[in-house]
Amino acid sequence: MLVKQISIFIENKAGRIADATSCMADAGIDLRAMSVADTSGFGVLRVIVDEPDEAIRALKECGFTVNTTDVIAILVPDKPGSLSEVLAVIKEHHMDIEYMYAFMSKFEKQAVVILKIDNVFEASKVLTDNNILLLEADMLYKI
Protein backbone atom coordinates (compact mmCIF):
# COMPACT_ATOMS: atom_id res chain seq x y z
CA MET A 1 0.00 0.00 0.00
CA LEU A 2 2.83 2.40 0.85
CA VAL A 3 4.41 4.36 -1.93
CA LYS A 4 8.15 4.30 -2.43
CA GLN A 5 9.54 7.77 -2.97
CA ILE A 6 13.08 8.23 -4.23
CA SER A 7 15.08 11.18 -2.93
CA ILE A 8 18.13 12.39 -4.83
CA PHE A 9 20.82 14.71 -3.49
CA ILE A 10 21.31 17.60 -5.89
CA GLU A 11 24.08 20.12 -5.51
CA ASN A 12 23.10 23.66 -6.36
CA LYS A 13 24.75 23.70 -9.78
CA ALA A 14 23.28 24.48 -13.17
CA GLY A 15 21.85 21.47 -14.95
CA ARG A 16 21.95 18.96 -12.13
CA ILE A 17 18.20 18.33 -12.04
CA ALA A 18 18.31 17.79 -15.78
CA ASP A 19 21.19 15.32 -15.27
CA ALA A 20 19.11 13.34 -12.81
CA THR A 21 16.00 13.26 -14.97
CA SER A 22 17.90 12.37 -18.11
CA CYS A 23 19.65 9.57 -16.21
CA MET A 24 16.22 8.14 -15.43
CA ALA A 25 14.94 8.81 -18.94
CA ASP A 26 17.84 6.82 -20.40
CA ALA A 27 16.78 3.87 -18.24
CA GLY A 28 13.23 4.19 -19.58
CA ILE A 29 11.81 5.40 -16.27
CA ASP A 30 8.52 7.25 -16.27
CA LEU A 31 8.05 10.00 -13.69
CA ARG A 32 4.77 10.06 -11.79
CA ALA A 33 5.33 12.93 -9.43
CA MET A 34 8.15 15.14 -8.28
CA SER A 35 9.02 17.95 -5.94
CA VAL A 36 12.20 19.81 -5.01
CA ALA A 37 13.19 21.05 -1.58
CA ASP A 38 16.07 23.43 -1.63
CA THR A 39 18.51 25.45 0.45
CA SER A 40 21.11 27.87 -0.81
CA GLY A 41 23.70 25.14 -1.23
CA PHE A 42 21.83 22.02 -2.21
CA GLY A 43 18.44 20.52 -2.92
CA VAL A 44 16.65 17.24 -2.51
CA LEU A 45 14.77 16.06 -5.58
CA ARG A 46 11.94 13.73 -4.62
CA VAL A 47 10.31 11.61 -7.28
CA ILE A 48 7.80 8.86 -7.62
CA VAL A 49 8.33 6.68 -10.67
CA ASP A 50 6.81 3.66 -12.37
CA GLU A 51 9.78 1.37 -11.65
CA PRO A 52 11.35 2.43 -8.35
CA ASP A 53 13.96 -0.35 -8.13
CA GLU A 54 15.12 0.19 -11.68
CA ALA A 55 15.28 3.96 -11.11
CA ILE A 56 17.41 3.55 -7.99
CA ARG A 57 19.81 1.27 -9.83
CA ALA A 58 20.12 3.74 -12.71
CA LEU A 59 20.60 6.77 -10.45
CA LYS A 60 23.29 5.06 -8.41
CA GLU A 61 25.05 4.09 -11.59
CA CYS A 62 24.98 7.74 -12.65
CA GLY A 63 26.70 8.58 -9.36
CA PHE A 64 23.80 10.10 -7.46
CA THR A 65 23.26 9.67 -3.75
CA VAL A 66 19.72 8.35 -3.34
CA ASN A 67 17.53 6.93 -0.65
CA THR A 68 13.97 5.71 -0.49
CA THR A 69 11.23 6.77 1.86
CA ASP A 70 7.78 5.33 2.41
CA VAL A 71 5.17 7.99 1.80
CA ILE A 72 1.39 7.96 1.69
CA ALA A 73 -0.53 8.84 -1.44
CA ILE A 74 -4.14 9.88 -0.99
CA LEU A 75 -6.85 10.83 -3.40
CA VAL A 76 -8.56 14.10 -2.70
CA PRO A 77 -11.70 15.23 -4.50
CA ASP A 78 -11.05 18.20 -6.74
CA LYS A 79 -13.31 20.67 -4.97
CA PRO A 80 -12.82 23.57 -2.58
CA GLY A 81 -12.13 22.55 1.02
CA SER A 82 -11.41 18.89 0.50
CA LEU A 83 -7.71 19.15 1.31
CA SER A 84 -8.56 21.09 4.47
CA GLU A 85 -10.74 18.24 5.59
CA VAL A 86 -7.88 15.78 5.22
CA LEU A 87 -5.48 18.07 7.05
CA ALA A 88 -8.02 18.54 9.83
CA VAL A 89 -8.04 14.80 10.41
CA ILE A 90 -4.26 14.73 10.56
CA LYS A 91 -4.20 17.63 12.99
CA GLU A 92 -6.86 16.04 15.16
CA HIS A 93 -4.71 12.96 15.57
CA HIS A 94 -1.61 14.97 16.36
CA MET A 95 0.34 13.68 13.43
CA ASP A 96 3.18 15.78 11.98
CA ILE A 97 3.56 16.27 8.26
CA GLU A 98 7.23 16.51 7.34
CA TYR A 99 6.41 17.62 3.82
CA MET A 100 3.77 17.16 1.14
CA TYR A 101 3.17 17.80 -2.52
CA ALA A 102 0.22 17.35 -4.82
CA PHE A 103 -0.59 16.89 -8.46
CA MET A 104 -3.67 16.43 -10.66
CA SER A 105 -4.25 12.86 -11.70
CA LYS A 106 -5.88 10.91 -14.45
CA PHE A 107 -8.53 9.81 -12.00
CA GLU A 108 -11.52 11.89 -12.79
CA LYS A 109 -11.95 14.94 -10.53
CA GLN A 110 -9.37 13.67 -8.08
CA ALA A 111 -6.01 15.10 -7.07
CA VAL A 112 -3.21 13.00 -5.67
CA VAL A 113 -1.51 14.26 -2.51
CA ILE A 114 1.76 12.77 -1.31
CA LEU A 115 2.33 12.97 2.43
CA LYS A 116 5.46 12.28 4.45
CA ILE A 117 4.32 11.53 7.98
CA ASP A 118 6.52 10.05 10.69
CA ASN A 119 4.61 6.91 11.56
CA VAL A 120 3.29 5.87 8.14
CA PHE A 121 1.50 2.72 9.28
CA GLU A 122 -0.44 4.40 12.02
CA ALA A 123 -1.15 7.35 9.75
CA SER A 124 -2.48 5.07 7.00
CA LYS A 125 -4.86 3.46 9.47
CA VAL A 126 -6.12 6.79 10.79
CA LEU A 127 -6.72 8.09 7.28
CA THR A 128 -8.55 4.95 6.17
CA ASP A 129 -10.68 5.00 9.31
CA ASN A 130 -11.69 8.53 8.41
CA ASN A 131 -12.78 7.52 4.92
CA ILE A 132 -9.89 9.08 3.15
CA LEU A 133 -8.99 7.21 0.03
CA LEU A 134 -5.43 5.85 -0.02
CA LEU A 135 -3.89 5.16 -3.35
CA GLU A 136 -2.16 1.78 -3.64
CA ALA A 137 1.46 2.01 -4.70
CA ASP A 138 0.92 -0.15 -7.77
CA MET A 139 -1.95 2.02 -8.94
CA LEU A 140 0.12 5.14 -8.58
CA TYR A 141 3.09 3.65 -10.41
CA LYS A 142 0.82 2.68 -13.31
CA ILE A 143 -1.20 5.86 -13.66
Added chain:
Amino acid sequence: MQIWNPMFESMEREELRKVQSERLVSTVNRVYHNVPYYRGLMQAKGLLPGDIKTMDDLKKLPFSRKQDLRDNYPFGLFATPMSEIVRIHASSGTTGKQTVVGYTRRDIDTWSEVMSRTLTAAEIGRHSFLQIAYGYGLFTGGLGIHYGAEKVGASVIPISGGNTKAQLQVMQDFGTTNLACTPSYALYLAEEIEERKIDIASLKLKTGIFGAEPWSENMRKEIEERLNIKAIDIYGLSEIIGPGVGYECMHRTGLHIPEDHFIPEIIDPITGDVLEEGSEGELVFTTITKEGLPLIRYRTHDISKLSYSKCECGRTSARMTKVTGRTDDMLIIRGVNVFPSQIESVLLEAGDTAPHYQLVVDRVGNLDVLEILVEMSPDIFSDEVKKLEVIEDTITKEIQSTLGISAKVRLVEPKTIERSEGKAKRVIDKRKF
Protein backbone atom coordinates in the same frame (compact mmCIF):
# COMPACT_ATOMS: atom_id res chain seq x y z
CA MET B 1 68.51 52.88 15.30
CA GLN B 2 68.93 51.20 18.62
CA ILE B 3 69.97 47.69 19.50
CA TRP B 4 68.63 46.28 22.77
CA ASN B 5 71.51 43.97 23.54
CA PRO B 6 74.49 44.91 21.33
CA MET B 7 76.79 42.53 23.18
CA PHE B 8 74.91 39.52 21.87
CA GLU B 9 73.07 40.91 18.87
CA SER B 10 76.25 42.29 17.32
CA MET B 11 78.75 39.80 18.69
CA GLU B 12 81.57 38.66 16.42
CA ARG B 13 80.42 35.39 14.91
CA GLU B 14 83.47 33.49 16.10
CA GLU B 15 82.83 34.54 19.65
CA LEU B 16 79.11 33.83 19.31
CA ARG B 17 79.96 30.32 18.21
CA LYS B 18 81.92 29.80 21.42
CA VAL B 19 78.95 30.98 23.48
CA GLN B 20 76.67 28.67 21.51
CA SER B 21 79.01 25.69 21.95
CA GLU B 22 79.16 26.17 25.71
CA ARG B 23 75.42 26.54 26.05
CA LEU B 24 74.72 23.63 23.71
CA VAL B 25 76.94 21.30 25.75
CA SER B 26 75.22 22.30 28.95
CA THR B 27 71.74 21.90 27.40
CA VAL B 28 72.56 18.44 26.04
CA ASN B 29 73.85 17.41 29.46
CA ARG B 30 70.71 18.69 31.11
CA VAL B 31 68.23 16.97 28.78
CA TYR B 32 70.21 13.72 28.83
CA HIS B 33 70.03 13.54 32.59
CA ASN B 34 66.62 15.07 33.20
CA VAL B 35 64.43 13.94 30.29
CA PRO B 36 64.17 10.15 29.87
CA TYR B 37 62.71 10.57 26.41
CA TYR B 38 65.73 12.52 25.13
CA ARG B 39 68.10 10.10 26.83
CA GLY B 40 66.35 7.33 24.89
CA LEU B 41 66.67 9.20 21.60
CA MET B 42 70.37 9.80 22.17
CA GLN B 43 71.06 6.27 23.30
CA ALA B 44 69.32 4.98 20.19
CA LYS B 45 71.94 6.88 18.20
CA GLY B 46 74.74 5.65 20.46
CA LEU B 47 75.36 9.18 21.72
CA LEU B 48 76.60 10.19 25.16
CA PRO B 49 76.53 13.80 26.36
CA GLY B 50 80.34 13.81 26.13
CA ASP B 51 80.12 13.29 22.36
CA ILE B 52 78.78 16.81 21.98
CA LYS B 53 81.70 19.16 22.52
CA THR B 54 81.15 22.07 20.14
CA MET B 55 78.69 23.48 17.65
CA ASP B 56 80.23 21.15 15.04
CA ASP B 57 78.64 18.22 16.86
CA LEU B 58 75.13 19.66 16.67
CA LYS B 59 74.32 17.71 13.52
CA LYS B 60 74.93 14.41 15.33
CA LEU B 61 71.97 15.00 17.61
CA PRO B 62 68.57 13.46 16.86
CA PHE B 63 65.69 15.64 15.71
CA SER B 64 62.65 16.29 17.85
CA ARG B 65 59.16 16.76 16.51
CA LYS B 66 55.72 18.02 17.46
CA GLN B 67 54.68 14.39 17.74
CA ASP B 68 57.26 13.90 20.53
CA LEU B 69 55.53 16.64 22.50
CA ARG B 70 52.15 15.02 21.92
CA ASP B 71 53.44 11.58 22.86
CA ASN B 72 54.73 13.03 26.11
CA TYR B 73 51.59 15.08 26.77
CA PRO B 74 51.37 17.17 28.83
CA PHE B 75 54.63 17.62 30.76
CA GLY B 76 56.76 14.61 29.77
CA LEU B 77 59.51 16.60 28.04
CA PHE B 78 59.91 19.19 30.78
CA ALA B 79 63.46 19.22 32.08
CA THR B 80 62.78 20.79 35.47
CA PRO B 81 60.55 19.76 38.36
CA MET B 82 57.06 21.27 38.08
CA SER B 83 57.82 23.36 41.16
CA GLU B 84 60.18 25.40 38.96
CA ILE B 85 57.56 25.99 36.26
CA VAL B 86 55.86 29.37 36.61
CA ARG B 87 53.85 29.46 33.38
CA ILE B 88 52.18 26.98 31.06
CA HIS B 89 51.04 27.74 27.53
CA ALA B 90 49.53 25.43 24.93
CA SER B 91 49.42 25.58 21.18
CA SER B 92 46.32 27.11 19.70
CA GLY B 93 43.57 25.15 18.11
CA THR B 94 44.45 21.51 18.48
CA THR B 95 42.09 18.78 19.54
CA GLY B 96 42.84 16.68 22.61
CA LYS B 97 46.56 16.48 22.15
CA GLN B 98 47.69 20.04 22.46
CA THR B 99 51.36 20.81 22.53
CA VAL B 100 52.02 22.09 26.01
CA VAL B 101 54.99 24.26 26.88
CA GLY B 102 56.31 25.27 30.31
CA TYR B 103 58.48 28.17 31.42
CA THR B 104 60.66 28.63 34.47
CA ARG B 105 61.15 32.11 35.88
CA ARG B 106 64.38 32.34 33.91
CA ASP B 107 62.58 31.25 30.73
CA ILE B 108 60.12 34.10 31.18
CA ASP B 109 63.13 36.43 31.54
CA THR B 110 64.66 34.97 28.37
CA TRP B 111 61.38 35.46 26.57
CA SER B 112 61.14 39.07 27.73
CA GLU B 113 64.73 39.56 26.61
CA VAL B 114 64.21 38.27 23.05
CA MET B 115 60.95 40.21 22.83
CA SER B 116 62.79 43.36 23.98
CA ARG B 117 65.22 42.83 21.11
CA THR B 118 62.26 42.37 18.77
CA LEU B 119 60.50 45.52 19.91
CA THR B 120 63.65 47.64 19.96
CA ALA B 121 64.42 46.55 16.40
CA ALA B 122 60.97 47.87 15.46
CA GLU B 123 61.75 51.11 17.30
CA ILE B 124 59.23 50.45 20.03
CA GLY B 125 60.36 51.73 23.41
CA ARG B 126 59.54 53.84 26.42
CA HIS B 127 57.78 56.54 24.43
CA SER B 128 55.57 54.09 22.58
CA PHE B 129 51.96 53.14 23.15
CA LEU B 130 51.75 49.51 22.15
CA GLN B 131 48.32 48.05 21.53
CA ILE B 132 48.58 44.27 21.81
CA ALA B 133 45.71 42.79 19.84
CA TYR B 134 47.05 39.25 19.93
CA GLY B 135 45.03 36.88 22.07
CA TYR B 136 45.97 36.65 25.74
CA GLY B 137 45.65 33.18 27.22
CA LEU B 138 47.09 29.80 26.40
CA PHE B 139 48.23 31.26 23.06
CA THR B 140 51.74 32.66 23.46
CA GLY B 141 51.17 35.76 21.30
CA GLY B 142 49.56 38.13 23.79
CA LEU B 143 51.51 37.48 26.99
CA GLY B 144 54.81 36.89 25.17
CA ILE B 145 54.81 40.34 23.61
CA HIS B 146 53.37 41.86 26.75
CA TYR B 147 56.32 41.00 29.00
CA GLY B 148 58.86 42.22 26.47
CA ALA B 149 56.91 45.43 25.94
CA GLU B 150 56.90 46.20 29.66
CA LYS B 151 60.61 45.47 29.80
CA VAL B 152 61.41 48.04 27.10
CA GLY B 153 59.20 50.47 28.98
CA ALA B 154 56.43 50.91 26.45
CA SER B 155 52.96 51.91 27.64
CA VAL B 156 51.28 48.61 27.08
CA ILE B 157 47.62 48.39 26.11
CA PRO B 158 46.73 44.71 26.69
CA ILE B 159 43.46 44.79 24.78
CA SER B 160 43.83 41.21 23.48
CA GLY B 161 42.18 39.98 20.27
CA GLY B 162 38.77 40.79 18.83
CA ASN B 163 36.25 43.52 19.67
CA THR B 164 37.16 45.73 16.77
CA LYS B 165 35.05 48.64 17.97
CA ALA B 166 36.96 48.83 21.25
CA GLN B 167 40.26 48.45 19.39
CA LEU B 168 39.51 51.50 17.27
CA GLN B 169 38.25 53.52 20.21
CA VAL B 170 41.43 52.83 22.18
CA MET B 171 43.56 53.48 19.13
CA GLN B 172 42.08 56.97 18.83
CA ASP B 173 41.68 57.91 22.48
CA PHE B 174 44.95 56.51 23.87
CA GLY B 175 47.02 57.55 20.88
CA THR B 176 48.34 54.08 20.01
CA THR B 177 51.67 54.40 18.23
CA ASN B 178 52.31 50.71 17.66
CA LEU B 179 50.13 47.77 16.91
CA ALA B 180 50.80 44.07 17.45
CA CYS B 181 48.42 41.57 15.84
CA THR B 182 48.14 39.11 12.98
CA PRO B 183 48.61 40.73 9.56
CA SER B 184 45.11 39.74 8.50
CA TYR B 185 43.63 41.41 11.54
CA ALA B 186 45.65 44.54 10.76
CA LEU B 187 44.01 44.67 7.35
CA TYR B 188 40.63 44.05 8.90
CA LEU B 189 41.21 47.00 11.22
CA ALA B 190 42.21 49.10 8.20
CA GLU B 191 38.94 48.23 6.53
CA GLU B 192 36.95 49.13 9.62
CA ILE B 193 38.78 52.43 9.89
CA GLU B 194 37.78 53.23 6.32
CA GLU B 195 34.26 51.99 6.90
CA ARG B 196 33.83 54.20 9.97
CA LYS B 197 35.40 57.12 8.13
CA ILE B 198 38.04 57.61 10.81
CA ASP B 199 40.67 60.01 9.49
CA ILE B 200 43.85 57.96 9.25
CA ALA B 201 45.88 61.16 9.69
CA SER B 202 44.30 61.65 13.10
CA LEU B 203 45.80 58.37 14.31
CA LYS B 204 49.29 58.25 15.77
CA LEU B 205 50.17 54.79 14.44
CA LYS B 206 53.76 54.47 13.32
CA THR B 207 54.78 50.84 13.26
CA GLY B 208 53.15 47.47 13.60
CA ILE B 209 54.68 44.11 14.41
CA PHE B 210 52.85 41.32 12.67
CA GLY B 211 53.20 37.56 12.74
CA ALA B 212 51.65 34.24 13.77
CA GLU B 213 50.55 33.53 10.20
CA PRO B 214 52.17 33.64 6.77
CA TRP B 215 51.82 36.85 4.83
CA SER B 216 53.12 38.16 1.56
CA GLU B 217 55.08 41.25 0.59
CA ASN B 218 51.95 42.44 -1.20
CA MET B 219 50.03 42.20 2.01
CA ARG B 220 52.75 44.17 3.73
CA LYS B 221 52.43 46.90 1.12
CA GLU B 222 48.70 47.00 1.54
CA ILE B 223 48.91 47.23 5.35
CA GLU B 224 51.45 50.01 5.08
CA GLU B 225 49.40 52.01 2.60
CA ARG B 226 46.06 51.62 4.30
CA LEU B 227 47.20 52.08 7.89
CA ASN B 228 49.93 54.53 6.95
CA ILE B 229 52.52 52.66 9.03
CA LYS B 230 55.66 50.60 8.68
CA ALA B 231 54.91 46.89 8.92
CA ILE B 232 57.48 44.64 10.59
CA ASP B 233 57.51 40.85 10.36
CA ILE B 234 58.02 38.81 13.50
CA TYR B 235 58.33 35.05 13.85
CA GLY B 236 57.91 32.58 16.64
CA LEU B 237 56.44 29.31 17.73
CA SER B 238 55.33 28.27 21.17
CA GLU B 239 57.54 25.18 21.24
CA ILE B 240 60.69 27.31 20.95
CA ILE B 241 59.40 30.12 23.18
CA GLY B 242 56.60 31.99 21.40
CA PRO B 243 57.09 35.31 19.59
CA GLY B 244 60.70 36.50 19.68
CA VAL B 245 62.37 33.72 17.67
CA GLY B 246 62.81 35.96 14.62
CA TYR B 247 62.38 39.70 14.11
CA GLU B 248 62.99 42.22 11.39
CA CYS B 249 64.88 45.42 11.95
CA MET B 250 63.92 48.61 10.11
CA HIS B 251 66.02 47.51 7.10
CA ARG B 252 63.72 44.56 6.68
CA THR B 253 66.17 42.24 4.99
CA GLY B 254 65.26 39.06 6.81
CA LEU B 255 64.38 38.24 10.39
CA HIS B 256 67.17 38.32 12.97
CA ILE B 257 67.43 35.26 15.18
CA PRO B 258 68.65 35.60 18.78
CA GLU B 259 71.26 32.92 18.25
CA ASP B 260 72.63 33.08 21.75
CA HIS B 261 69.30 31.47 22.73
CA PHE B 262 68.13 29.55 19.69
CA ILE B 263 70.40 27.90 17.13
CA PRO B 264 68.81 27.76 13.67
CA GLU B 265 69.60 25.19 10.99
CA ILE B 266 68.16 24.63 7.54
CA ILE B 267 67.78 20.99 6.62
CA ASP B 268 66.58 18.96 3.70
CA PRO B 269 63.14 17.88 4.95
CA ILE B 270 63.49 14.47 3.34
CA THR B 271 67.06 13.42 4.08
CA GLY B 272 67.52 15.48 7.23
CA ASP B 273 70.91 16.71 5.96
CA VAL B 274 71.99 20.18 6.99
CA LEU B 275 72.00 22.51 3.98
CA GLU B 276 74.48 25.26 3.36
CA GLU B 277 73.85 28.96 3.83
CA GLY B 278 71.30 30.36 1.39
CA SER B 279 69.61 27.05 0.56
CA GLU B 280 65.90 26.75 0.98
CA GLY B 281 64.75 24.05 3.37
CA GLU B 282 63.08 23.27 6.67
CA LEU B 283 63.89 25.46 9.61
CA VAL B 284 65.13 23.61 12.71
CA PHE B 285 65.83 25.16 16.13
CA THR B 286 67.79 24.07 19.17
CA THR B 287 67.16 26.04 22.35
CA ILE B 288 70.34 26.55 24.36
CA THR B 289 69.16 28.56 27.35
CA LYS B 290 65.67 27.26 28.02
CA GLU B 291 65.14 25.39 31.28
CA GLY B 292 61.52 24.28 31.36
CA LEU B 293 61.23 22.80 27.91
CA PRO B 294 64.56 22.64 26.10
CA LEU B 295 64.19 21.35 22.55
CA ILE B 296 66.96 19.78 20.54
CA ARG B 297 66.87 20.19 16.77
CA TYR B 298 63.15 20.82 16.76
CA ARG B 299 61.64 20.57 13.30
CA THR B 300 59.35 23.53 12.64
CA HIS B 301 58.13 22.37 9.21
CA ASP B 302 58.44 26.02 8.16
CA ILE B 303 60.31 26.62 4.92
CA SER B 304 62.89 29.40 4.93
CA LYS B 305 66.51 30.29 4.11
CA LEU B 306 69.31 31.48 6.37
CA SER B 307 71.93 34.16 5.85
CA TYR B 308 74.87 34.89 8.17
CA SER B 309 76.10 38.13 6.65
CA LYS B 310 76.20 41.24 8.80
CA CYS B 311 73.09 43.40 8.49
CA GLU B 312 73.26 47.10 7.76
CA CYS B 313 71.73 47.66 11.19
CA GLY B 314 74.90 46.34 12.79
CA ARG B 315 73.49 43.05 14.02
CA THR B 316 75.59 40.02 13.23
CA SER B 317 72.96 37.43 14.05
CA ALA B 318 71.68 34.98 11.46
CA ARG B 319 68.72 36.14 9.44
CA MET B 320 65.93 33.95 8.13
CA THR B 321 63.81 34.87 5.14
CA LYS B 322 60.07 35.29 5.53
CA VAL B 323 58.55 31.82 5.88
CA THR B 324 57.29 30.82 2.45
CA GLY B 325 55.45 27.60 3.21
CA ARG B 326 55.22 24.37 5.16
CA THR B 327 56.68 20.92 4.67
CA ASP B 328 53.59 19.29 6.16
CA ASP B 329 49.87 19.81 5.64
CA MET B 330 49.40 22.23 8.50
CA LEU B 331 47.35 25.28 7.62
CA ILE B 332 47.38 28.52 9.50
CA ILE B 333 43.93 30.02 9.39
CA ARG B 334 43.49 33.36 11.14
CA GLY B 335 46.54 32.53 13.21
CA VAL B 336 45.17 29.16 14.30
CA ASN B 337 47.09 26.00 13.42
CA VAL B 338 44.85 23.53 11.66
CA PHE B 339 45.69 20.03 10.48
CA PRO B 340 43.31 18.41 7.99
CA SER B 341 43.31 15.31 10.20
CA GLN B 342 41.60 17.29 12.95
CA ILE B 343 38.77 18.20 10.60
CA GLU B 344 38.58 14.59 9.52
CA SER B 345 37.97 13.42 13.07
CA VAL B 346 35.15 15.93 13.45
CA LEU B 347 33.60 14.63 10.22
CA LEU B 348 33.95 11.04 11.38
CA GLU B 349 31.65 11.81 14.27
CA ALA B 350 28.99 13.17 11.93
CA GLY B 351 28.57 9.92 9.99
CA ASP B 352 29.43 6.26 10.31
CA THR B 353 32.28 6.41 7.87
CA ALA B 354 34.84 9.07 7.03
CA PRO B 355 33.43 11.06 4.15
CA HIS B 356 35.46 12.52 1.36
CA TYR B 357 36.09 16.13 2.12
CA GLN B 358 38.09 19.07 0.92
CA LEU B 359 39.22 22.19 2.70
CA VAL B 360 39.17 25.34 0.65
CA VAL B 361 41.01 28.22 2.26
CA ASP B 362 40.74 31.65 0.78
CA ARG B 363 41.26 35.21 1.82
CA VAL B 364 38.15 37.29 1.36
CA GLY B 365 38.35 40.96 2.26
CA ASN B 366 41.66 40.20 4.02
CA LEU B 367 40.24 37.61 6.35
CA ASP B 368 40.92 33.92 6.00
CA VAL B 369 37.82 31.90 5.25
CA LEU B 370 37.59 28.17 5.46
CA GLU B 371 35.05 26.24 3.47
CA ILE B 372 34.68 22.52 4.04
CA LEU B 373 33.20 20.54 1.18
CA VAL B 374 31.75 17.26 2.35
CA GLU B 375 30.71 14.63 -0.16
CA MET B 376 27.21 13.32 0.40
CA SER B 377 27.11 9.64 1.23
CA PRO B 378 24.16 7.26 1.66
CA ASP B 379 24.72 6.95 5.40
CA ILE B 380 24.16 10.64 6.05
CA PHE B 381 21.67 11.39 3.27
CA SER B 382 18.04 12.03 4.14
CA ASP B 383 14.94 12.99 2.18
CA GLU B 384 14.41 15.78 4.68
CA VAL B 385 16.29 19.00 4.02
CA LYS B 386 16.00 19.86 7.70
CA LYS B 387 18.08 16.85 8.68
CA LEU B 388 20.76 17.70 6.12
CA GLU B 389 20.94 21.22 7.44
CA VAL B 390 21.40 19.82 10.93
CA ILE B 391 24.44 17.90 9.66
CA GLU B 392 25.95 21.09 8.25
CA ASP B 393 25.24 22.94 11.50
CA THR B 394 26.64 20.17 13.69
CA ILE B 395 29.89 20.06 11.78
CA THR B 396 30.20 23.85 11.83
CA LYS B 397 29.63 24.01 15.59
CA GLU B 398 31.92 21.08 16.32
CA ILE B 399 34.73 22.70 14.33
CA GLN B 400 34.16 25.98 16.09
CA SER B 401 34.36 24.35 19.51
CA THR B 402 37.30 22.03 18.91
CA LEU B 403 39.44 24.15 16.59
CA GLY B 404 38.22 27.60 17.49
CA ILE B 405 37.69 28.68 13.92
CA SER B 406 34.53 29.29 11.98
CA ALA B 407 34.07 27.30 8.84
CA LYS B 408 31.37 27.14 6.21
CA VAL B 409 30.29 23.58 5.57
CA ARG B 410 28.89 22.72 2.16
CA LEU B 411 27.46 19.34 1.22
CA VAL B 412 28.42 18.33 -2.29
CA GLU B 413 27.58 15.44 -4.58
CA PRO B 414 29.66 12.28 -4.45
CA LYS B 415 32.79 12.07 -6.58
CA THR B 416 32.85 15.81 -7.16
CA ILE B 417 35.96 16.35 -5.05
CA GLU B 418 39.01 16.17 -7.22
CA ARG B 419 41.08 13.05 -6.68
CA SER B 420 44.67 12.64 -7.67
CA GLU B 421 45.94 9.09 -8.03
CA GLY B 422 42.85 7.88 -6.28
CA LYS B 423 43.49 10.01 -3.22
CA ALA B 424 41.25 12.97 -2.61
CA LYS B 425 42.96 16.31 -2.68
CA ARG B 426 42.37 17.47 0.87
CA VAL B 427 43.41 21.08 0.79
CA ILE B 428 43.07 23.88 -1.69
CA ASP B 429 44.74 27.02 -0.46
CA LYS B 430 43.80 29.92 -2.68
CA ARG B 431 45.58 32.49 -0.53
CA LYS B 432 48.63 34.16 -2.03
CA PHE B 433 51.57 34.60 0.30
